[in-house]
Amino acid sequence: MAEYAEIDSESRLLLSAEIEQLEIDLFLDAVYKQYGYDFRHYAKPSLHRRILNCLAREKKQHVSELIPCILHDEYFFDRFLQDMSVTVTSMFRDPKLFRLLKERVIPKLSTYSSINIWHAGCATGEEVYSLAILLEEAGLLDRCRIYATDYNNDSLKSARAAIYSLSNFNEYQRNYTLCGGEKKLSHYYRTNKTSAIFSPTLRDKIIFAHHNFMKDGAFAQMHLVLCRNVLIYFDSSLKERALKVLNESIIPRGFFMMGDRESLECTNELGAFERVLEDVNSIYRKKLF
Known part of the structure; x- marks a missing residue:
């Protein structure tokens, strides 16, 4: 029984x-x-x-x-x-990857007279402002149009405001230093009692827009696309759809940056890219053909 x-x-x-x-x-x-x-x-x-x-x-x-x-x-x-919504983010998140972006990708972008960048899944914006700072320090920000997208309109509203709690900025300063930042992070923001407010110099170069990988298409002629720690939340079919959209957005010899736990291995789009560094699965360059 x-x-x-x-x-x-x-x-x-x-x-x-x-x-x-x-x-x-x-x-x-x-x-x-x-x-x-x-x-x-x-x-x-x-x-x-x-x-x-x-x-x-x-x-x-x-x-x-x-x-x-x-x-x-x-x-x-x-x-x-x-x-x-996935809103877990921080400034210069994964500083080793941001350092590689600074040292191996941004110098290649300097060869273009104008530079289009898409940061897909930008959440509340900390990482796209991190990117803008690196581009400013490389003397390239004035040549850039940065599109930052997310499907969560509340997150986009926070990103546009560019106001963040000061409680996290000791960590952000450490990350900035580790990725090779050339100044004090405080150079790029002013403060009130509890918050950091980023400079209009950075904010004015970023266009925030709604984009939904579940139904929306590509952004054309991008020299660099970042989509970090987003695809890990998709099943295989949605991941492949998103990667196709991302691939179609990148020019030949353009760059694609993923999160440190992500890779193009075992995906349909792998053949279109080559790794920038042999032992790093998160940064790719699109092939000519």
Whole structure:
């Protein structure tokens, strides 16, 4: 009898998991049909975790209870979008990669009379301002048009404001120094009691715009594209779609920079690129053909 009880318990767990997955599928269908955001191709572990966080915040017991919220609560989708957005970022994040960008990529960009750059998935903007600082120190910022995009309009609003808590700036100064910064980071911002506000010299060179890899297309003629720590949240089909969009945006001999945990290995776009450094999987240059 104990054996049958154990089997029955396992069956109930499997059934419960299947029902939960069905509820998630129906919920994501409702999100897509109501708002046009297709999260159905996000990596399942991350997706599941974020939906359960939403469930707890909304004080609901079952995922299916979120469907009426999507359909009838005009403010719920904004809250859900915050759950789905990846806003973990910092200035000069992964300073070794920013140093390689400074030493191996930016000097090559100096050969162009005008430079187009796309920072995809910019979140709240710390990394795109980091890039702008390196370009300013290389004497290239005046030649650049930097497009910084995200699908979260609240994140874009924060990025445009360029106001950040001073509590993080000791870490940011260390990162800046490690990546080869040539001045004090404080040269680029003014402060009030609690915040750093970046200079208009940097802000005016960045165009912030909404872009959604789930449905939007390429930015044309980019000399450098950065898409860092974004693709790890996509399943294989959405990742391939995003990489195709990114590839189509980059000129021949243009550069592509990913996050330190990301790589083009085992993707359809690998053949279009070569690594800038043999032992670094995160920085690529597009081939001529």
